[in-house]
Amino acid sequence: MPTILVVDDSRLVTDIVKMRLEMYGYTVRLAHSGEEALAAIAAEPPDLLVLDVQMPGIDGYEVCRRIREDPALDDLRIIMLTSSDDKRAAFEAGVDDYLNKDIDLLNLPNRVRLVLDME
Template sequence: MPAKILVVDDSKLVTDIVKLRLEMFGFHVRLAHSGEAALAAIAQEVPDLMVLDVQMPGIDGYEVCRRLRDDPMLDDLRIIMLTSSDDKHAAFEAGVDDYLNKDIDLLNLPNRVKMILEM
């Protein structure tokens, strides 16, 4: 069964590119375009991994991550922050498993997803 990935970014262009890239590698991908939508999607079905942007209107990626990490039922959820932000320290402090830069690491995303899922 393919791994379930939730991609969260307020940019439809970014989510479409990431979805296409991950589906090429056999992952099942759902999309959310806000922090609130991500939390609602996870309440319906917990993915194996989430690819999360930082800068979004409303609830930002850091807060989404903190809320998920505060829920003991979601201990197995892996989170990769894919962002243009350079604040790696804040990302890891919020609880991400990995941090990738949109501009540099997008091509490496499927390999990083596989690696994190195997942890």
């Protein structure tokens, strides 16, 4: 089963997302900052990253840009799960999909499956 790294500075959000994805059999790891996410990816790249935008330190856009600049991470899929409404900035940073926390959380497992199946 694919491994998903969930990154959000809110432990409540990461716990909810983790529980939701584990219900579908995914292996879920957590990070609570951009810095933690980059370190976790460097140590053991996941199959997919679920990433918030607004975090202290390195924000989600910068995490995306750094990942997309690394040829070794070409196949890492990224879903931005955020309350931000700036879809354009998210796609320009390199995400594969964009979900709104307030609206799309229930659809997350389906979107994860679709993004993982992308060629």
